[in-house]
Amino acid sequence: MKYLAAYLLLNAAGSTPNSDNVKAVLESVGIEVEDDQVSKLLSSLEGKDVAELITEGNEKLAAVPAAGPATGGAAAAAGSSEAAAEEEAEEEKEESDDDMGFGLFD
Template sequence: MEYVYAALILNESDEEVNEENVTAVLESAGVDVEESRVKALVAALEDVDIEEAVETAAAAPAPAAGGAGGEVEAAGDDDDDEGGEEEEEAAEEEEEDEEASGEGLGELFG
């Protein structure tokens, strides 16, 4: 994440986002710089208007909380059992995923 922050700092200070500048910002922050990550970042940002990307991200609606959508739907529609069935199916799928993964971290530690 610090690599992206370095690019944002450079953009905000009207400096060019290039390998040399990104490396300088990261080193001044005490980061052990990986040259390949710097090159990848600079290449990825080559055709990106950072100001526009930041504005777009800021204007995007925040994602809804995990279970809130289902609860609101179920509470607002008492005559419809489909919401409950969907929640049960989702819970069953989650349980199957946990079983397939070996019950999570517990399997790692016995």
């Protein structure tokens, strides 16, 4: 992923990504570069348009089902409200000990 990110940064900057440029970007942020990974990336992207690849990727992501607010979000909200209610009940229980003027370990 880091190799692809360096490639895309170079492409966005208007530079032609090549082995030396990708290595320079990665090394500038302290990443140890593996030459075979750089070669594999460049060979797999050779002759391809980055904008077209991004469009294809977005189309594939659009087909992936995702939980929306009606399913996962509502369950998470219900769970968090239950947890908040339990915390309040525990706090009230602790406060009731304070109201008696002494604690369990006094």
